[in-house]
Amino acid sequence: MRFLTTWIIMLTLLLTGQWNMVSAEETFHDLDQTPWAKEEILYLNDEGIINGYGNGLFGPRDPITRQQAAMMLVNDLYPNETPQSHPDFSDLDKDSIYYEAIAIAEEKGLVSGYPDGTFRGSAPITRAEASYMIDQAYDVEGTDHTATFNDLEYHWAKESIEELASLQIINGYRDGSFQPQKSIIRAEFSVILAFTINEDLRPDPEMKAHFIDVGQGDSTLIETPSGKTILIDGGRKSAGEEVVDYLSKAGIDTIDLLVATHPDADHIGGLIDVMENIKVNKVLDSGKTHTTDTYFEYLDLIERKDIPLEIAEEGTTLDFSQLDIKVLNSENTSSDNNESSIVLKASYDEIDFLLTGDATVENEQTMSRLYDVEAEILKVGHHGAETSTSDEFVHYVDPEVGILSYGDNHYGHPESEVTNRLWDHGTDLYSTCDTGDITITTNGTTYDVHGSSFDGSDECTTEDNDNDSGSGGGNGSDDGEVSYPINVNTAGFELLQEITGVGPTIAQNIIDYRNANGPFETYSELLNVSYIGEVTLEEMRPEITLG
Structure with a gap:
């Protein structure tokens, strides 16, 4: 009688809506261990x-065990089926709650046993096994089959792992590894399975743009949504080690495309260290030639490393999955290096990045006439020099964020006319000199800027910089371009290397001689500097002055 009364009460509560079914969230009290799942x-x-x-x-x-994974797959793919045969696994008990699921999974080709006739249902599965199992069960078709992990070169599950990774179903670790032999936990397997079944649950793949602090120069790293890497410029030679270190800390051991916007030393110098230490799959060059040792060393290294070299063509689109990159400028016939700058517009869904190198106002006028230059993020041209970023161009681009890449300099970068112009337009500015490295992350709809807004105050711009040990020292034109002849009595270490025949060793020897003996009074006195002979002096002579 007591049982009947209890049943009547329960039925009444259910029919009247006063009985609340217990939700999974209330049932599982331990999900806070893995809030991400x-x-x-x-x-x-x-x-x-x-x-x-x-x-x-x-x-x-x-x-997660083999039998648990089998049951989850069968529950989704074959929920109403019964096994047509009995699996011949010596260690599978017919009374096991997993028996039917394992039998169906074997019939459908989702699982198999071991050569000794066992199934080993209680054994945990690895990340590689989970990837292969899900890829085979759901016949996953990825968007990009290029390797994205550094520990899968000859792995048996490589293709399945890359299929899932290309769709944001599974990912690896920050050091670039996948760790295929590591056991996978129930939360991780649940996430992978849920992402496979329902693509609406998958996170939007992200694009990252890193504006690396290389001092007075440019260097931009792009990580595409599909996991490819693009490095645009590398700062001066003295910044090369910093760029390599930055890439290493980001877990990047391969650059899929290296872009040299133009041959000025503050853009290509650091690329030499990058190519020496990191695998580069391809170089995109403006085609503009130069006469400096840095430029020749850059070319020699490309040839020695046998890196494919392509000359950028205006109007072409670079092939990167999920990321549209268009070349808006590349004038290799110009007499001005800056006018030859490769300009790229990188678009990920609704978010656009305009990367302008040192392109001039004249370039901006042409691009605005021929192309859609609108962009949310603008890498401000030529370190904020007045020779770029005209009022008209700002109007066409309509940037929400402007990135200023510069360091300690005597050129006056960034110039107040440019920063005020951008502020007046409502653009938020960020400076590598002021805040260091700047990273922008976007899912194609929104973006986050990791850095501090620039208010115009820094200690990076000086009236002049004649310090022999510095990176500048005389003979820089107002727009940051090297002007000839170069004064060998005032030029610094980096500027001296812009002289034909002068590399790092001779540049330091010139500085050491000046410090010991005072300024050079005649050109022939340069022959007293170690490693400068008659031939080298003859190469230097058209490009130098004594005062």
């Missing part, structure tokens, strides 16, 4: 694909 676990539970241990726990951090 909570939504996916609840989704799979609601779909009847997974359940917990029956004691209020899901065990999200427990390794």
Whole structure:
């Protein structure tokens, strides 16, 4: 009688809506262990694909076993089927709650046993096995089959892992590895399965643009949504080690495309260290030639490393999955290096980046007439010099964010006319000199800037810089371009290397001689400097002055 009364009460509560079914979130009390997987676990539970241990726990951090994975796949793909045969696994008990799921999984080709006739249902599975199992079960078709992990070169599950990774179903670790032999926990497997079944649950792939602080110069790293890497310029030679270190800390050991916007030393110098230390799959060059040792060393290294070299063509589109990159400028016939700058517009869905190198106002006028230059993020041209970023161009670009890349300099970069123009337009400015490295992350709809806004105050611009040990020292034109002849009595270490025949060793020897003996009074006195002979002096003579 007591049982009947209880049943009547329960039925009354159910019919009147006063009985609340217990949700999965209330049932599983341990999902806070893995908050990043909570939504996916609840989704799979609601779909009847997974359940917990029956004691209020899901065990999200427990390794998932072969029998648990088989049941989850069968619950989703074949929920109403019964096995047509009996699996011949010596260690599978017919009374096991996993028996039917394993039998169906074997019939459908989702799982198999071991050569010794066992199934080993309680054994945990690895990240590689999970990837292969899901790829085969759902016949996943990825968007990009290029390797993205540094520990899969000959791995048997490489193709399956890359299929899933290209769709943002699975990812690796910050050091660029996938760790295929590592056991996978129940939370991780749940996320992978949920992302495979319902693509609306998958995170939007991100694009990252890193504006690296290389002092007075430019260097921009782009990580595309599909995992490719593009490095645009590398600062001066003295910044090369910093760029390599930055890439290493970011877990990048391959540059898919290296772009040299134009041959000035503050753009290509650091690329020499990059090519020496990091694998580069391709170089995109403006085609503009130069006469400096830095430029020749850059070309020699490309040839020695046998790196494919392509000359940029205005109006062409670079092939990168999920990221549209168009060349808006590349004038290799111009007499001005800056006018030859490769300008790229990189677009990821609704977010556009305009990367202008040192392009001039004249370039800007042409680009604005021929192309859509509108962009949310503008890498401000020529370190903020007045020779770029005209009022008209700012109007056409309509930037929300402007990135100023410069360091300690005597050129006056960035010039107040440019910064005021951008502020007046409502553009938020960020400076590498002021805040260091700047990173912008976007999912194609919104973006986040990691850096401090620039208010116009820094200690990077000086009236003049004649310090022999510095990177500048005389003979820089007002727009940052090297002007000839170069004064060998005032030029600094980097500027001296812009003279034909002068490399790092001779540049330092010139400085050491000046410090010991005072300024050069005659050109022939340069023959007293170690490693400067008659031939070298003859090469130097058209490009130098004594005062």
